[in-house]
Amino acid sequence: DAKTTQPNSMESNEEEPVHLPCNHSTISGTDYIHWYRQLPSQGPEYVIHGLTSNVNNRMASLAIAEDRKSSTLILHRATLRDAAVYYCILVPNTDKLIFGTGTRLQVFP
Amino acid sequence: NAGVTQTPKFRILKIGQSMTLQCAQDMNHNYMYWYRQDPGMGLKLIYYSVGAGITDKGEVPNGYNVSRSTTEDFPLRLELAAPSQTSVYFCATTLDRAYYEQYFGPGTRLTVT
Numbered sequence: 001d002a003k004t005t006q007p008n009s010m011e012s013n014e015e016e017p018v019h020l021p022c023n024h025s026t027i028s029g030t031d032y033i034h035w036y037r038q039l040p041s042q043g044p045e046y047v048i049h050g051l052t053s054n055v056n057n058r059m060a061s062l063a064i065a066e067d068r069k070s071s072t073l074i075l076h077r078a079t080l081r082d083a084a085v086y087y088c089i090l091v092p093n094t095d096k097l098i099f100g101t102g103t104r105l106q107v108f109p
Numbered sequence: 110n111a112g113v114t115q116t117p118k119f120r121i122l123k124i125g126q127s128m129t130l131q132c133a134q135d136m137n138h139n140y141m142y143w144y145r146q147d148p149g150m151g152l153k154l155i156y157y158s159v160g161a162g163i164t165d166k167g168e169v170p171n172g173y174n175v176s177r178s179t180t181e182d183f184p185l186r187l188e189l190a191a192p193s194q195t196s197v198y199f200c201a202t203t204l205d206r207a208y209y210e211q212y213f214g215p216g217t218r219l220t221v222t
Contacts, residue, residue: 036211042215042216043199043201043213043214043215043216044152044199044201044211044213045213046210046211046212049210087151096142096154096157096167097142097152097154097211098154098168099144099151099152099153100151101150101151102151
């Protein structure tokens with residue numbers, strides 16, 4: 001299974017943009033890039049996913065490098081509620097998600 | 110719609126006891142998953158099912174069993190509980206294969222002493 005590399009932790013101030021990086025140099029052509037987040041004491045929550053093009057939804061934006069070896073999750077204006085662990089996951093055309101250890105995002109008022 | 114429900118929320122087991130963690134979904138999804146999450150770690154896949162009557166092992170299946178007799182329910186059975194099974198267990202479901210959005214339940218916190 002292709003692996004992802006994320007920083008262990010990042011910090012942001014409230015209402016500032018946050019760019020969460022993810023490296024996936026062994027990505028294959030059919031792997032989707034998914035992002036989930038997990039708030040304290042809750043189950044993971046889907047954030048966004050993409051294949052080749054940049055994607056936007058109400059929660060975030062996903063910027064995918066042209067060679068697809070890296071991607072960045074963008075939270076446009078961080079709030080205290082965005083403090084969570086963010087997981088970048090490569091999803092092949094199979095039946096399973098493989099979670100890494102993710103990036104713990106702290107948001108300061 | 111309740112989405113994905115899990116029971117119980119918390120449980121303490123003695124070593125050697127058995128129990129079943131319940132998971133139910135009302136989304137009519139074919140795919141269901143069981144994960145465990147140890148403190149400070151990411152989720153690890155225990156078992157999954159692609160439809161009623163079909164189950165398969167994930168990364169860490171030892172010490173667990175599953176069954177899938179209906180689309181809605183996917184119980185996880187722990188036989189002969191061990192301290193190493195102390196963890197938070199999450200059930201999830203998705204429409205079709207892993208590249209669709211997964212919906213997670215609230216989790217069951219299990220302690221084995």
